[in-house]
Amino acid sequence: MTEPVHYQQIGRIAVLRMNQPPINALGHAMRTALQAAYQRAISDDAVAAIVLLSDIGIFCGGADIGEFGTEAVRQPPSLPELCSTLDQSPKPIVAALHGTALGGGLEIALGCDYRIATPQTRLGLPEVNIGLVPGAGGTQRLPRLVGVPAALEMITSGQPIPAAKAHEIGLLDRLVEGDLLTAAVHFAEELISTSAPLRSCTTLSVDTRTLSPSHFDDFRASIARKTRGFVAPERCIQAVEAACRLPLAEGLKKEHDLFLECMATPQARAQQHLFFSERKATKVPNVSPQATARRIERVAIIGAGTMGGGIAMNFANAGIPVKLLELKQEALDKGLAAIRNNYLISAKKGRMTEAQVEQRMALLEGTLHYNDLADADLVIEAAFESMDIKRTIFTKLDEVCKPGAILASNTSTLDLNEIASATRRPQDVIGLHFFSPANVMRLLEIIRGSATSDEAIVTALKMAKIIRKVPVVVGVCFGFVGNRMLEPYGREAHRLLLEGATPAQIDRALTRFGMAMGPCSMFDLAGNDVGYLVRESRRGDIAHDPSYNLIGDRLYALGRYGQKSGRGFYRYENREQLEDPDVIELAETIAKELGIERRAIEDEEIVERCIFSLINEGAAILDEGIAYRSSDCDLVWVNGYGFPVWRGGPMHYADEIGLDTVLAGIERYRSRLGTHGETWFTPSPLLERLVAEGRRFGDALTQVAANTR
Known part of the structure; x- marks a missing residue:
């Protein structure tokens, strides 16, 4: 097995070359190798400076996320310990970056005295995207180097920045063209010959002179809408605040506490679940490993x-x-x-x-x-x-x-x-x-x-x-995964209107749950004519329920197609969405025709009926093998239908609250809702089996659908 770090000496410069494809992940083996190479350089009197760079296509993609939750992540040297060791080096260290330097990879570079990069390099701290605070000093060292505004933006957005921007804000000392190793060695020699100072973050404080007293609160307000429901962004802000008032050692302790706090949250579990789910989704059952992709040029x-x-x-x-x-x-x-x-x-x-x-x-x-x-x-x-x-x-x-x-x-x-x-x-x-x-x-x-x-x-x-x-x-079925799960979600929204809820109440309840858009607003955006035509194509499957999406059919007959016609479940004036009493009157009329008793409906019932119904349909899809994994259903709903990222998708959410809770809810509405409940609230056999076995959707490997091989 190739050594994770190659040690080379060029004149007075020790060169530490990371070489662990595909991303130089900072797992225990890499950390140990870096520590050993660093100690070798420090102990050699013939070495006056150190260069850290990569032999593969990128500098470093960050921590080994596969170690999270295991003993390996804590085995010395931990990543925070390694970054602090580099930060306290008695010899100057130059981090030479190319490709990407992300997460722990950038934190390693922040622990060095100087940083240079090729113009194509991108640098970032994306930990917030998996529900975490940067945990190896990023929240403490970055604001010391680039200031609070730039650090807050990078840390809370998780978005990488190009090398030119990094150089502009002071994160990089130099942009270099040509051979990176040659440039890095020349730069290190230049530091030695000019007796350039060491630049440890332990000696730096955050420059807060230009910050207004309300800077952090103003920043919170500016990102409040897009971070609603997430835990990590606020903890990132708190960590940067700590960097402004605490010496580095104490700030690092605060960062570590906030990291552990985030790690224990359901939001972090949800975001990490989605991170891994994207990678699993490309592994498709019963596809030959010898199969090759065709060229797509036109x-x-x-x-x-x-x-x-x-x-x-x-x-x-x-x-x-x-x-x-x-x-x-x-x-x-x-x-x-x-x-x-x-x-x-x-x-x-x-x-x-x-x-x-x-x-x-x-x-x-x-x-x-x-x-x-x-x-x-x-x-x-x-x-x-x-x-x-x-x-x-x-x-x-x-x-x-x-x-x-x-x-x-x-x-x-x-x-x-x-x-x-x-x-x-x-x-x-x-x-x-x-x-x-x-x-x-x-x-x-x-x-x-x-x-x-x-x-x-x-x-x-x-x-x-x-x-x-x-x-x-x-696999192949009506609506595949996304739209098939949408069908019961939308069905319950339509039915709740007949039972006494309003479009605004339904939308409010579900957006408070975290959905990007409420179902009635979604119907109006997509077009109620589209929904009607889909129902027309399958009238035989729904004819047994005279109430099935009937209000949607009536809105279509009235030409209320939604935003495109200015009226749907709402009225639209100059792009403003307004409640429409005519829709409430229509719901009352239909309810009277069908003998449906109208009543006050709690928001909790709205959420449970809509969300539990789509979870139950997801279970049926898994049982039939239309989706290969519950996480595939989650990816579909998070990326296509606005299910909240911080809940991890409907199937992961069900695992979080307990499948027994979902099953109990479905059975409760089956008994409470009369004919409607008996018709539509039948638990999926897979859901019942998993509850009986004490298992989760995430534990269940489904059979490949017969129609896929």
């Missing part, structure tokens, strides 16, 4: 509407040429104009230059002819959600597309196997369900049909990474 998209245009932007952003097909020139022109407008809005906000806008638009080409798609490696159909339309499109694609091209449908509910049957190459047909707005939302549901090849799956996963999506592979 993409075509059928439909230049809101969804098709958003999908196209993903590929243009990644530098991949895209052809957009529409049947009419007017629709094509409108779609391309909408894409340009979206880019121009980003340019006005400073997120890209006008030159970048033109570069991306140059990658987009419109066409009215299917024959122009003959050279596409991947074709994504983003047409109207109609089986007849989609089968017609795929029949045509089968005729014009080259052998080996992957044919994908953006269907959100329809049977992919039926779509694939319209071709002579079902092995090349796959579902790629983007979420609106497609250029923003991170989720990509990859639907695996009964004939979809392993190569198509592997290609889709690789492509998702290129366009920066979170991929989740799922």
